[in-house]
Amino acid sequence: MIDDEPYTLYNRVSLPRYLRGVLLEQRVYVRDMEWHTKNRIDLRLETKVDQVNFDEKTVHMEPGGEISYDRLLIATGGRPNPLRAPGAEGAPYLFNFQYFDEAKGMVARIPESKVAVVLGGSFIGYELTEAFAHRGLETHWLMRGPWFLRRALDLEGGKVITLLAQDAGVHLHYDEAIDRLERSNGQLKVIGTKGFTATADMVGVGLGLTMNIDIFEGTGLETNVGVKTNEFLETNMPDVWSAGDVAEFYDVVSQRHHRMGTWDNSLNHGRHVAKNMLGAKEPYIEVPTYASGMFNSNISVMGVTTEEEPDAEAVVEVEYEPRNYKRLFFLGDKLVGAILVGKMKGRKKVLELISSRTPIEDRRKVFELLALPELPPKAPAATPE
Ligand SMILES: Cc1cc2nc3c(=O)[nH]c(=O)nc-3n(C[C@H](O)[C@H](O)[C@H](O)COP(=O)(O)OP(=O)(O)OC[C@H]3O[C@@H](n4cnc5c(N)ncnc54)[C@H](O)[C@@H]3O)c2cc1C
DSSP: OBOSSSSSOBOGGGHHHHHHTSSOGGGGBSOOHHHHHHTTOOOBOSOEEEEEETTTTEEEEETTEEEEOSSEEEOOOEEEOOOOSTTOTTOTTEEOOSSHHHHHHHHHHGGGOSEEEEEOSSHHHHHHHHHHHHTTOEEEEEOSSSSTTTTTSOHHHHHHHHHHHHHTTOEEETTOOEEEEEEETTEEEEEETTSOEEEESEEEEOOOEEESOGGGTTTTOOBSSSEEOOTTSBOSSTTEEEOGGGEEEEETTTTEEEOOOOHHHHHHHHHHHHHHHTTOOOOOOOOOEEEEEETTEEEEEEEOOTTTOTTOEEEEEEETTTTEEEEEEEETTEEEEEEEESOOTTHHHHHHHHHHTOBOSOTTHHHHHHHSOOOOOOOOOOOOO
16 A cells, blocks of 8 residues: 555544544544554555556555565545645645645644635635634634635525525635735735735635646556546556546436545445455445535535536425525436535435436425425344244
8 A cells, every 4th residue: 555645544534623632643644554564554645656556466665675565556546636826836824625634734824823714615725714713712714716616506505604604604705716926025925817805824725636646657557637547446457447436437416427535435436345345246336415514503415416417407495594595407307416505304315316316296395395304214123033
């Protein structure tokens, strides 16, 4: 197992809670070195794979040189896109949020900080904003779009998130980005594209990921945004599979190729691909889900939304008080995805309707189904005496 980071497996999903100050550093780790030794896993940390030869079945790494493989898994994930603006390169206190080291850098800076600026209208932007606000910093959240998750939420959904952010004391700046940064007495002056200015102690950016596929250029491995696989997570190269964020896999449920940037998907991919690498040939069938806090509320994204499938049609139910929102996505007569904010009731029913591909005639009737009480799990049948 080859990885270029200096740490044994840690949970990226725990990083926001560590940043918020509610989780100790030690609790972010999932595995230690002893576990790998006990399980006879040769883990090479701080080691970068710089070349793969699929004909010779060899991997070249630095340090360490070449090793050969019988079967290979590519799970290289993505790296965060840096802020490209004048003054950004090498700026102190400007952070991405993907790695443990970045989280540690921010945790060290927070006690000396009063004002934070965040750029990014998706989940990483949200996590940074929430953590800074939770730590009591004056927090400004900038995003290029007119509202959070602008491709998946509509105006009403955007408004619910705005209300939740304002409840948490966050200052929102829509249709705004960072034009340039200037260093000023140990702080960063942030100048926006539409008139925003602030002198910040820290700046966080969540501008998406670039998949780590550069090393496969010219090797014949089929890639697009990520590494292309079929429904078995097999690539076009013999004895090579791909999983996790980097895998652009054929999804049997939505019947198209796509990538999922979620922990659950990566974990399930890993478990599934292990079986296939050991000789099984089972398709990966799972409705993708993403669940997260949303300030003092919750958000859940399931299946396919207009982010991935702009032609999907949607129906919405919203209650501004107490900040509940449901958006259901359809392709033809099939429910293919949903976003719930606030009350999570009906989540199981949504997943069931998506995976069973049940034909639905009256789309709004689904809201009634979601409001029904959920059945408790069946009790085991009593054994007759
Ligand atoms: C702050 C944060 C919060 C998140 N919150 C959530 C959440 O609430 N819910 C959720 O579902 N998901 C969340 N995610 C996403 C989730 O963490 C990812 O989907 C998951 O970590 C992907 O796992 P992976 O193994 O595919 O890739 P990664 O975790 O990206 O791991 C890939 C590893 O490969 C290494 N690598 C890449 N190329 C090479 C090379 N050539 N040689 C050696 N090593 C290499 C990388 O450095 C990295 O260590 C969050 C992510 C972040 C950053």
